[in-house]
Amino acid sequence: MSAIADVFARCRAEKRAAFIPYLTAGDPDLATTADLLHAMAAGGADLIEVGVPFSDPIADGPVIQRASTRALASGTTLSGILRLVARHRDRLDVPILLFSYYNPIHARGVDEFAEQAAASGVDGVLCLDLPPDENTPDDFIPAMRRHGLDTVFLLAPTSTRERVRRVAQYSRGFVYYVSRTGVTGDHGELPKELVKETRRVRRKVNLPVAVGFGITTPEQVASVAKVADGVVVGSALVKLIEERTGDDGLAAAVEQRVRELTEPLRR
Amino acid sequence: MARPRLRPDLQGYFGPYGGRYVPETLMAPLEELARAYDRWSRKRAFKRELRELLTHYAGRPTPLYHAKRLTEHLGGAQIYLKREDLLHTGAHKLNNAIGQALLARTMGKSRVIAETGAGQHGVASATAAALLGLECVVYMGVLDTVRQRLNVDRMELLGATVTPVDTGTRTLKDAINESLRDWVTNVRDTHYILGSVLGPDPYPRMVRDFHRVIGEEARRQLKKQAGTVSPDVAIACVGGGSNALGLFTAFIDDRKVDLIGVEAGGIGDDLGEHAARFGDGGSLGVLHGTRTLVLQDDEGQIAATHSVSAGLDYPAVGPEHVLLADEGRIEFTRANDVEAIGAFDLLARTEGILPALESAHALVHAARIAPQMSRRQIVLVNLSGRGDKDVESVQRWKAERESETAEPRTEAARTGVAVHPAARQWVTEGGE
């Protein structure tokens, strides 16, 4: 069983949802990212999504766009991120899911990327703009399989039954359900249909389902955790990182926020 | 006529290029769009409505003009201009905008969005939306709202909302990013009128097909006016590549015709100084939903581009162009900023036509090759748009350059020397 599958199995045994924080690697620099990964783990993260910054983040709202800009300005590269993961792998007791746009991976070459990512201790990969479809010329999925990396794909409120089937078929570890039609970031209330929609997806998918996009408060975590196997919080944490950057208390603040967000899951 | 080919294939690929690389949220809507397009574009009623609008509203067929004074001046091949500049709104873009707006209405979408660089696709979309009673929002990079200010005013007068995009390079690329973000959010009631042969399937084929009429008309007109359907060379500028495929598609199986695409050479050969994807800087990548040639760094981050022409200032190119280049069917070359301004002046003074700066890039290449050809040969140039939108830019470009160099500008234009990077700066400063 993969480390990611393991996490969901353990959470299920504990009768709770997994907590999955996101950060953009290299925001504001990779040294800080290392501290923040440990802070998130200490705060109660079950799995961490490590974002690879990209010049043209079409699926992201302003908060993560700004984080990507800061990360690229500090010279962050995919190789740098993989080296960082490799250096901290042994001391980090949570699986790492790389969260990327496809082009940085494509530029590296999918096979070379998969080999390097696996060697660095990355557990899985999610490409925001690479839906699972056969006939992609690069054989992304077989390359990830060869190197033992989980492939996590997204489902959305617009996904048809046929697409739900396809995403379930090609995903490993879990399926990521996007809570709303839209980009990442806080939009106030969660959509009213979210509970019903998440249930619909879970019935059809034979893998754990994590929900993300726009989840910001402990109350929202609590309500999503009732129907999902995992809860992802991204922009809310990235915003905190933005606000506290340069502040000595940044890592402690992130750890504290993660603890607050996971509080409802431990009750 | 050669046997018909299926381009792209059923998965939206032109060989290894193309496809659908978008967030999952857009996958089902793209499937729906492809189905709707396949269904409606074959229906007689849809075709008739489109044809009638193109004829009585937009002004098709556009003239084919034998540019005798320009021909005389260059002293070689006969130059014919396909006058898309005379289409309503002043560029070829309207062919596609009307087609997609009709489709949007048919699909029950009440709102359309569009990106724009030069402003011509934005104006065309705003126009089609006004005509069909649709709400319209246009995204435009801040840099482009400055250098194509006239078109911002036009869009607003047509009732569209223009949203300036202040992220990234603040040009066309970033306007497309923002359009995709809007679409992913509002996809249920919104159609995205993408303005070139770019993006995920079905856009590259749909946009191409709405523009095919350009080349089909040109063949008929050449037959009548020059006694042959086949020019020796056909030339078009290539931003995303829609006016080029609009002209070239009718000639692809006619091997007698050399097809030449002209990219923006900007101010130099380094990454960031041009938008020539077929040069050394371009490599295979995935941007805005399609796998194609992209200007990028080794890490797969998209490069900044530069062109005096906002409509060519974009780091990727339509996927079908890449396949046709691989096959040797289209040859690509580039024209730099100085040369484009020179061609702008040349056409203005020999023919009394102000071309769009985009189209001026195509004219540069015509001016290079025509003198080496015989008077019996024909060069067909797609005059994709008119230059009214560029008047301010050209004047400021010249003023800037004159204050910067002791050489008279005509000398610089003739020799085609690269201009100082300051050529980019004035546009930025203009925004402040």
Ligand SMILES: Cc1ncc(COP(=O)(O)O)c(C=O)c1O
């Ligand atoms: C007049 C004109 N020509 C050409 C272009 C470039 O686009 P394409 O390569 O899709 O024809 C533009 C784009 O804005 C334009 O306005």
